[in-house]
Amino acid sequence: MFERIAELAIRRSRLILVVAVVAVALMGAAGAGAFGKLLGGGYDDPASQSSRAEEVIDEKFGGETNLVLLVRTSEGRVDAPAADRSGRALVADLKKDQNLENVISYWDTDSPSLRSEDGRQAMVLAHVKGEGTERDEHAKSVIDAYAGSYEDTLTIKAGGGAAVTSEMGKQSEEDLVLAEAIAVPLTLILLLVVFGSLVSALLPLVIGIIAIMGTFAELYFLGSVTDVSVFAINLTTALGLGLGIDYALLMVSRFREQLAAGASVDDAVRQTMSTAGRTIAFSAATVAAALGALMVFPQYFLRSFGYAGVGVVAIAAVSTLFVMPALFVVLGHRVNSGRMPWVKTNRAGTRAPMWGRLARTVMRRPALTALPVLAVLLLAAGPLLGITFGTPDERVLPEDANSRQVSAVLQADFAGNDDAALHVVLDRSVAKDPLQSYAVTLSELDDVVRVEASTGTYADGKSTPPGPANAALGRPDAQQLNVVSTLTPKSDEAQSLVDEVRNIAAPAGAHSLVGGTDAVLVDSKDSIAGRLPLAVALVAVTTFILLFLFTGSVVQPVRALALNLVSLGATLGVMTWIFQDGHLSSLLGFTAQPMDVSMTVLMFCIAFGLSMDYEVFVTSRIKELHEAGEDNESAVANGLGHTGRIVSAAACLLAVSFFAFGTAKLSFMQMFGLGSGLAILIDAVAVRGVLVPAAMRLLGRSAWYAPPFLRTFHARYGLSESGPQAVATPEPTPADESLYVKNSTEV
Incomplete structure (x- = not known):
């Protein structure tokens, strides 16, 4: 030859x-034209439990949180009159954005978990729509539009999976x-x-x-x-x-x-x-x-x-x-x-x-x-x-990257890291009492700060009434629970928590899927x-x-x-x-x-x-x-x-x-x-x-x-x-x- x-x-x-x-x-x-066809991410197995959980959340609950806007006031607290007005205006603008859904913030839920311990910072959580390059483009558009100064009252930095990607x-x-x-x-x-x-x-x-x-x-x-x-x-x-x-x-x-x-x-x-x-x-x-x-x-x-x-x-x-x-x-x-x-x-x-x-x-x-x-x-x-x-996260970026700085603030200044929460999906409707019992059991696990469900928020086995954000976690044919812990994301302890959550039996007749950052790892x-x-x-x-x-x-x-x-x-x-x-x-x-x-x-x-x-x-x-x-x-x-x-x-x-x-x-x-x-x-x-x-x-x-x-x-x-x-x-x-x-x- x-x-x-x-x-x-x-x-x-x-x-x-x-x-x-x-x-x-x-x-x-x-x-x-290759660059326009190629995607970020791709570290997870499409057939894994965490990927299937993400698919159910996308289909039935509007998608997992993949964008976190960290909002800081120029002076005072986030619930001071000027900051409160600007915060509510920001959330209203975000909810009108065609690239986003499931926008949740401190200003429309009054959830203490979405406010920093010193009261000067708050989180806005959202899901960026789309897949692959379309989602990347949507994320860039949102970040370019809102990151920086807002109404001379708030300073915004973007974090979360979409921002990291x-x-x-x-x-x-x-x-x-x-x-x-x-x-x-x-x-x-x-x-x-x-x-x-x-x-x-x-x-x-x-x-x-x-x-x-x-x-x-x-x-x-x-x-x-x-x-x-x-x-x-x-x-x-x-x-x-x-x-x-x-x-x-x-x-x-x-x-x-x-x-x-x-x-x-x-x-x-x-x-x-x-x-x-x-x-x-x-x-x-x-x-x-x-x-x-x-x-x-x-x-x-x-x-x-x-x-x-x-x-x-x-x-x-x-x-x-x-x-x-x-x-x-x-x-x-x-x-x-x-x-x-x-x-x-x-x-x-x-x-x-x-x-x-x-x-x-x-x-x-x-x-x-x-x-x-x-x-x-x-x-x-x-x-x-x-x-x-491990798998790549914001730590692979330089220390001055905004998404990395946001992640560090969430871990240091907030009670639990909502961005790194485990997402538990139940594949069918569950009655109130079994769902509450399941949420209480999850909340009693070591290092768990709270569990959010459609029936309320649970901490150390105790519950508080549901708020506006909780209602979005229930559907006629599915339920979602968010398990928030104090553990460092992707640590050995965080990975052990994934196994513990998966080992807890779901309510009778339901099957659970556990997703989230640590579950993907x-x-x-x-x-x-x-x-x-x-x-x-x-x-x-x-x-x-x-x-x-x-x-x-x-x-x-x-x-x-x-x-x-x-x-x-x-x-x-x-x-x-x-x-x-x-x-x-x-x-x-x-x-x-x-x-x-x-x-x-x-x-x-x-x-x-x-x-x-x-x-x-x-x-x-x-x-x-x-x-x-x-x-x-x-x-x-x-x-x-x-x-x-x-x-x-x-x-x-x-x-x-x-x-x-x-x-x-x-x-x-x-x-x-x-x-x-x-x-x-x-x-x-x-x-x-x-x-x-x-x-x-x-x-x-x-x-x-x-x-x-x-x-x-x-x-x-x-x-x-x-x-x-x-x-x-x-x-x-x-x-x-x-x-x-x-x-x-x-x-």
Whole structure:
């Protein structure tokens, strides 16, 4: 297949490039509308009890409170004459707003729970209508209209779920712009350093642009038919640029190597496709398999990264396999044009003696060199023993974000946090006495401040008559009860309260559903934990099968999986130490909190996939040399000598794309960027440089073992580095080696 693609590129190179330009233009036109189709949120399981409770509340009670307006008087108390008049006018305006429903406030209920303990602040609760982008637009409209000063008497700040989602979306766009403003120029500079020529340095950017534009178009069409998270854009840009560089770097390096060895342009294209092209196809398959596992989760936040990840990998690979050889044919030896001033030789080989010497040193004393590295990685993984999980809330925003400030005030200055209340829904009409008995039982739970029901408000087993707000909690075919506590939202105690409320039997004949912020967290953790074994199994099995088909060995896949788990454990341990335990929080500017469960799963899949990317890069060259007759140790040393610089350069370039997100002000995006970048560097240096040669030396000939029946299977169905006869690349003389060391900018 790869030979046929090479021949097509040789015969129809200009046609392929014209088609590519037209395709990119069409994809760019479609992808421009992606941002309008993508949604915030998506952290909950649609089939969970909390989601079903939210659906019933939306259908029968006008929706859960998702907007809190914190109103403060400029002087005096909120029930002083001037503040009272302005407050009632504000509530009247809000009730007329077509974007809102279920508007409840202190001024029309006189509920003490909606007034701060010092009397200077009051809450207005409301539900923003709509779903997805429509709700986000409605929330922005309301916030823009009312936040700030009102009648020179009141000051208003917006909080609640809708406000948090709105601010997260806005902050995400700002973070993305800043990250790309940092990553793109740095990447171009590094590409010039790595390649030493302007033309070669620009080729990876071509593939990156195609991958990003194509995935934007994919997200636009998917966003038109299903829910897709806006944060998929961040992954698309980082991974599209990074993989474009990875794949193009491998192709350009192999092509230049063949040209330097005296091959014609056409023969260099053929050999490049039969070796590097085949490697890229397998690499893309392993990365896509890891990211595709995200689609087993019901949360569209995670599924969206699966959509974007598989799409960007596939488009990057396909464009590399078709567009890059066509560019080689058109450019020919001009691929080395625009040589940088510091490059003193045109030699374009990929051999890096340093990596070969490192491999030989490791293999002389495999245990002595590998054990210290392994010990450091296991020590770095230590914080995982104390890991806890949560979901994103206002604390991921900067401290000056309005919604975060509102949440802090509600917890500190109000008797219970209405915004974080548990919402209990009974699916049918319930008589007054059983409903009262149920509400009394709920109110007697530890840390519960009050329970609001249609029959009244209950605290410590005692009731007060119903007010205007209570009447809205009863329907002919359903009842809603709000359980307000003093507990910190998403704390272990708050999550335990969810279980306690769910364990209390509903009135006879009724079925209860418990929703609210803490219930969503409990259900999300349970949902992800339930699907995680399937996702891990899919990643492991598909990786094993692909690596077996690639190598013909059953030992190589096991070795690769084991080393990947070690490097991933170290990465996640360091992220736990930083973002959960709070180390470096003052430097990075975030608030320590439990690890975001969705982002941790995402980081695992991305880091695993990219580790397999470099695994295939290195193993392919080792296997090629082994099949050419070299013994195991020579194949490993020479294989790393040829690929070490490619892998290290690709890792640095890809890490820059991810590390740029370390500048984000959303803490979970910081974790995503820093964690992914760290995982890439650990894998490229510690694993590929030390642990792989040590493991290969200890395994010896058994590294390539497979049972006879699997060898027969692989001989028939496996893929090998066959194809046109490779052009021999002369081994460097001692003078050459000094030249390579001197000119380390040459790939």
